Amino acid sequence: MNSRISTSDLASQLAQASGKDAEQSEKFLREFIGIVDEGLFADRLVRVNSIGTFKIILVEKRESIDVNTKERILIPEHFKLSFLPDKEMRSIVNKPFEAFDTVQIEEGTDLESLRTTQDRETDDDADEPDTDEILRETAPVREEPPTTEIAQEANEEDHPTVIIMEEIPPIPEEEDDAPPPIPEEAPEESLTAETAVLPEDEMLPMPAPLIPPIPPPPDPPPPEDPDEPEDEHENNSGQPDYNDIYNDKKNTEQNNLKEEYMDNFNGNRRKPGPVPYGPGTGGSLTNNVAAVILAVVIVVLVIVLAFMLLKPTKSKSGSGDIDRSEVFSLPSQNRDLDANANGLGGTIEDEPFDEPITPDPAPVTEPKSGKKAPSKTKAAPYVAQSSITTTKGDRLNLIALKYYGDKVFWVYIYIANQTKLQNPDILPVGLTLTVPASNEYDINRYSSLSLRKAYALQRDILNNKNSFGAASTNGASPRSNQYDQYGNGQYGNGNEGYDYGSDYGSDYGNDNNNGSGEYGGDSGAGDYGSTGDYGSESGQDDDLGSYGSESFDDGGFEGAKATNKKPATGKSSITNRSVKSVTARPAAPGRYL
Amino acid sequence: MSNLARKFRAHINTMKNKDLLKELATRMEWTSGEVSDMLSKLGSIISTSLSEGDTVSLDGLGQFEAKKKGERISVNPANGMRYLVPPKLVAVFKPSVALKGKLKEMESHE
Structure with missing residues (x-):
């Protein structure tokens, strides 16, 4: 850690790794340095595989200001040595941060308050329109001191809605009891497990599809990293000790990742959280105290109430599921969106995305890619079967990354252990897993063939999970039309709870259509076009269109441009999709915007 | 374009990995297989050291360091969407004083 490795240290390490004697390694290093040096000055560019490219570049003359004398000076043109690390080196060096992906930030949010954004979104689920109330409502739940009486009232009023939210899930749930119930007493534990298992290449990019550009109808809140599901849960059930759990969560994370970096990262991310709310609501000190007490009482009441209401209908598991499916069932769509986005732009890359239309693309794509793939496919190192015991913070995809080199291969670990794992999102600690x-x-x-198969499998598994485990209306399964049902209000008109259902329905319905590979996209959107929400949404898309830049050559964005020109008739889904491709594409490991 | 720049442009060759391997192999009297094996080991040693926060110096050439780039917000110019790009560690190379001196010399020569 933070030590300086000299050339001779390097030589001895090299000797150890290669089995050559120290003298030889040292000579090798010396010669290497010599050749790079010579090559640089002779050729201006030296490329070394597995290290990178050294290049001498010319810096044009430019004007600048002397820091000391404040005079304008002319910096003459000069040479500079640039170094561009090799892909391999880049990924090894970035290992500590590998797990993170670029996430989309919702329109109109404070740049600093990413976490807060999610909280607010959660509340949007409960009661959409009144943003002011939402603002006030969030405050008491998360940070104890609410500042005004109104905040209390808002809080009180809002909670019933929240509870209704939680009641939605049991409906599909009762058809099927596969997912294990999650006892309320241990939401922390179960959530830890849930989040821990999550294949994160699905989880991280997900926020994009979830956040349409405008405050959507009751869209599930965007999980921006493994912690987010926690947010929702805590908020929905009104648990006051949010921050503790949040921190706990962070700690779990840190087991996986380089702690010092994580600390920084968390620090950055967490700090801004409360800021937007703090100053917004000013109040006297006494008001504060009273408000705090009131908040505590209300929260306790709500918990009790929720407990009583929810227990008989088994919705404890339901509320657990809502988190899980909200957050985790979507990846399958996301995948599809990836595929679509890529297809749109005609920029299909090495990363194989499964074919969106075919339910089981593996056999279809096999022969196709089979022709090309083998010619340039490198043989992957053989990984022997082994068995491991899960520890806190393990996830199937991280295990897969470790053993097979790609996160998507978690599906095989899952398949090999299917008897032990009911739900791929839940990985109990201390379980012995067979790594095939x-x-x-x-x-x-x-x-690419192997990867494609894995992606197809992944989608199937996730869909399956949804079909048996999707307790909530938003457990999305691209191939089922359950959303259409919700969308049509089959489950009851006028009932508040199911209104959400319908909103989810249309929302994901759109995504579904995208997911099923309608590259044109129009037909899917049409069904839902009449929804007011979408109307307004695409109205905004038009606004966004003004940003449209000709130079952006990504297919996804072209799609966005095209849509923006159309009148506001609920084509938003296409726009969304196109836009999502931004996040979708960087989702490939190691590629950020 | 200055004289210097013109000369510079005219002079760009590349020393590819292959040439490097060949040269190293002759100097070390090894097979090129051995050399490339050695080089990839060197690469992975440097990379892992960097990821652990160490710096690696190559005498006469310079030193490798890992630099942390903080998380940032990036905006897609086409639609104004904002994205939070996670922090990352990147390998940087700082040329040694000797190497910088040579670069300076090169300027005055040309």
Whole structure:
């Protein structure tokens, strides 16, 4: 840590790694340095595989201001050595942050308050229109001191809605009891498990699809990293000790990642959280105290109430599920969106995305890619079968990354342990998992065929999970039309709770259509076009269109441009999709915007 | 374009990995297989050291360091969407004084 490795240290490490003697390694290093040096001055550019490219570049002359004398000076043109690390080196060096992906920030949010954004979104779920109330409502739940009486009232009024939210899930749930109930006493534990298991390449990019550009109808809040589901849960059930749990969560995370970096990262991210709310509501000190007490009382009441209301209908598991499916069931769509986005732009890359239309693309795509793939496919190192015991913070996808080199291969670990794992999102601590040998499933991270198969499987698994486990209306399954049902209000008109259902329905319905590979996209959107929400949304899209820049050549964005020109008739889904591709694409490991 | 710049442009060759391997192999009297094996080991040693926060110096050439780039918000110019880009660690190379001196010399020569 933070030590300086000299050339001779390097030589001895090299000797150890290669089995050559120290003298030889040192000579090798010396020669290497010599050649790079010579090559640089002879050729201006030296490329070394597995390290990077050294290049001498010319810096044009420019004007500047002397820091000391404040005089204008002319910096003459000069040479500079630039170094561009090799892909391999880049990914190894960035290992501590590898797990993070670029996430979308919702329109109109304070740049600093990413976490807060999510909280607010959660409340949007409960009661959409009145933003002011929402603002006040969030405050008491998360940070104890609410500042005004009104805040209390808002709080009180809002909670019934919140509870209704929680009641939605049991409906589909009762058809099927696969997911284990989550006892309220231990939401922390179960959530930890849930979030921990989550394949994160699905989880992280997800926020994009979830956040349409405008405050959407009751869209599930965007999980921006594994902690977010927690947010929702805490908020929905009105648990006051949010911050503790949040911190706990962070700690779990840190097991996985380089702690010092994580600390920084969390620090950055957490700080801004409360800021937007703090100053917004000014109040006297006494008011504060009273408000705090009131808030506590109300929160306790709500918990009790929620407990009593929800217990008989088994919705404890339901409320657990809402988090899970809100957050986790969507990846499958997301995948599809990826595929679509790529297809749109005609920029299909090495990363294989499964075909959106075919329910089981593996056999279809096999022969196609089979022709090309083998010619350039590198053989992946053989991974022998082994068994591991899960620890806190383990996730299937991280295990897969470790063993097979790509996160998507978690599906095979899941399949190999299907008897022990009901839900891929839940990975109990202390479980002994069998990591299958890589040849058992032809796992090869360099083979697009192998990856494609895994992606297809992943989608199937996630869809499956939804079909049995999707307690909530938003447990999205691209191939089912359950949303249409909700969308049509089949489950009851006029009932507040199901209104959400219908909103989810239309929302995800759109996504569904995108997901099923209608590259044109129009037909899908049409069904839902009449929804007022979408009307307004695409209205805003028009606004966004003014940003449209000709130079952006990504297919996804072209799509966005095109849509923006159309009148506001609920084509928003297409726009959303196109836009999502931004996040979708960087989702490939190691690629950020 | 200045004289210097013109000369510079005219002079761009590249020393590809292959040339490097060949040269190293002859100097070390190894097979190129050995050399490339050695080089990739060197690369991974440097990379892992960097990811652990160490700096690696190559005498006469310079030193490798890992630099942390903070998280940032990036905006897609086409639609105004904002994205939070996570922090990352990147490998940077700082040329040694000797190397910088040579670069300076090169300027005055040309």
